[in-house]
Amino acid sequence: MFKQVFTSALIAGLAAGALAALLQFTFVVPLLMEGELYEFSDRVHFREGQIGSPRLAPEIWGELPRHFGTFGSNLVTYTGFALIMVAAFLLAQKFGKRIDARTGMIWGLAGFLAVNLAPAFGLPPELPGTASAGLIARQTWWLFAALGTVSGVALLGFGRNLGTALLGTVAIAAPQLVGAPHLDAYYGVAPPELATLYAVRSIGVAAVAWVAMGWLAGFLWEKSEG
Amino acid sequence: MTKALVAVRANTEILAIVSAVVLGFGLVFAAGFSHSATAHDIAHDSRHAIGFPCH
Incomplete structure (x- = not known):
């Protein structure tokens, strides 16, 4: 095994x-x-x-x-x-x-x-030098998005009824609706x-x-x- | 199989799953998330390319 x-x-x-x-x-x-x-x-x-x-x-x-x-x-x-x-x-x-x-x-x-x-x-993947929100905040949201999507895809893929499908959709959508941390201006060079x-x-x-x-x-x- | 053998097999499976998941998360953390300067410098380009938050 x-x-x-x-x-x-x-x-x-x-x-x-x-x-x-x-x-x-x-x-x-x-x-x-x-x-x-x-x-x-x-x-x-x-x-x-x-x-x-x-x-x-x-x-x-x-x-x-x-x-x-x-x-x-x-x-x-x-x-x-x-x-x-x-x-x-x-x-x-x-x-x-x-x-x-x-x-x-x-x-x-x-x-x-x-x-x-x-x-x-x-x-989105960033070029080096891109100004962005705090690292910990972005890492936390990244994990939230990845784990939420894993759970959602698993519920949609292996669930057998509309309830699990609905729950899966919510798990995928929630991180995106909460939104990733961003600065309030664009600083791209x-x-x-x-x-x-x-x-x-x-x-x-x-x-x-x-x-x-x-x-x-x-x-x-x-x-x-x- | 006897009940004892089934139980041993189930325990081995659980142990295999848990150890693979723990080791997997450890590797991903070290290469993608660790704030250690050495880890950051070595993994800099792959972190950017894979889309892990960096800097």
């Missing part, structure tokens, strides 16, 4: 973390480092006398140790996500739910909704096009990593049933 849980979770989590990191290096980190040019005023958007700023991401591979950190912390984060998801596999299986690659993809998609999309609905592309790419990469992780974890889980 331990072997099935930990083998599926570790392999799927490490693979998803590596995939997420590679996709981030390709699609996200160049934008993040371009954003840092504005964070540290190496570039100033609409500097006096200038219209616009160059659309030009810096070369990212000059800072190799930094990217080792990014790679490693993606492995740790996604392995953490995988352990929680696979623990839930075992619980669901005890209630007669089938776990395989196909249902695993749905689990992964649900994880993405809860951990990335729902929190991003209130607190980076071009909005850059910040938008950065946010959407971050969310897109997470979607791919989660669905791949769900698929692989489900596949491994079914294989190890024997």
Whole structure:
């Protein structure tokens, strides 16, 4: 039992973390480092006398140790996500739910909704240097959104009547209706096009990593049933 | 299976679920939420890219 849980979770989590990191290096980190040019005023958007700023991401591979950190912390984060998801596999299986690659993809998609999309609905992924509300307040709301959405999706997915569906909807909606903590003014220094592309790419990469992780974890889980 | 074996199996399952969840939350906390400066610096880019609140 331990072997099935930990083998599926570790392999799927490490693979998803590596995939997420590679996709981030390709699609996200160049934008993040371009954003840092504005964070540290190496570039100033609409500097006096200038219209616009160059659309030009810096070369990212000059800072190799930094990217080792990014790679490693993606492995740790996604392995953490995988352990929680696979623990839930075992619980669901005890209630007669089938776990395989196909249902695993749905689990992964649900994880993405809860951990990335729902929190991003209130607190979109931010370029470095974005001024925002207090860290503790944002972390608290993030957890509220993620846990509320997990509970809501589980109630909608496994509930059998209108009451549980209604309760699930409330759990998903409540954090968003309460609202994420924000400052009362906009302080963005980076071009909005850059910040938008950065946010959407971050969310897109997470979607791919989660669905791949769900698929692989489900596949491994079914294989190890024997 | 005898009743005792069923009980042992159920206990093992509960232990597997609890240990995986605790370890999972621990890893996510360390990489995504910890206020330690070292954890923040190493995980800076992945925190931003995954959408964890940062700074």
